[in-house]
Amino acid sequence: MGSKSFIWWVGKIESPATIADNGDATVGSMTITMDSLRAIYPTLNDNQLIVARNAHVMLLQVGLFRRAEMAIVLDRHTGAELLIIPGDISSIRRFVIPDYITGEVIVVHNHPNNSTFSASDILSFTIYSLRNVGRAVIDYLSTQGHNGNVYSISIGDGERPTMSTFVDIRDTIRNYFSHSRAAKPPESFDVINCYLCEKFGWNYRRGVD
Ligand SMILES: [Zn+2]
Numbered sequence: 001m002g003s004k005s006f007i008w009w010v011g012k013i014e015s016p017a018t019i020a021d022n023g024d025a026t027v028g029s030m031t032i033t034m035d036s037l038r039a040i041y042p043t044l045n046d047n048q049l050i051v052a053r054n055a056h057v058m059l060l061q062v063g064l065f066r067r068a069e070m071a072i073v074l075d076r077h078t079g080a081e082l083l084i085i086p087g088d089i090s091s092i093r094r095f096v097i098p099d100y101i102t103g104e105v106i107v108v109h110n111h112p113n114n115s116t117f118s119a120s121d122i123l124s125f126t127i128y129s130l131r132n133v134g135r136a137v138i139d140y141l142s143t144q145g146h147n148g149n150v151y152s153i154s155i156g157d158g159e160r161p162t163m164s165t166f167v168d169i170r171d172t173i174r175n176y177f178s179h180s181r182a183a184k185p186p187e188s189f190d191v192i193n194c195y196l197c198e199k200f201g202w203n204y205r206r207g208v209d
Contacts, residue, residue, distance in 0.1 A: 059144050
């Protein structure tokens, strides 16, 4: 689904975006700075960063209007918009990227509650980070909070997951939440993300404020 048909589906967008000379984008009272995007996408060049910024802008515009989550899947190299995944009011349960999409992708999605990655985000990221021929591989998974918070997770030079890693991560999350003194979401997600990224050498980044 391209952006034109998507806008038709949404109906209207109430918050126009303004782009400053330095590339920072303002939507309503929220500014998405190029510095914060450089912080979460350190390996993207300027053209790729602009494509990513436009995805963040669209997610914020639609998210503020609908108060719902959605995701945009971008080709990591060309910036082509490959897919839009609509979510419900609170979340996207799990990202499903169809088999016809292959190669490295960036998955950007919005979080109306401004939190970092949820357990289902991490499990989806792990599944689509398996190095399988003929299937999409997530280079970056990122979030745009409605308060301006941005986060990303990427494998980088860390350990590429296997199916046993996936089971390990799923069990880690389950064990964490079964512990009575575990922090409750969304704070708990930050604890889990830090733990997993340290364990596997993944990069967990937050944009500068
Ligand atoms: Zn999410």
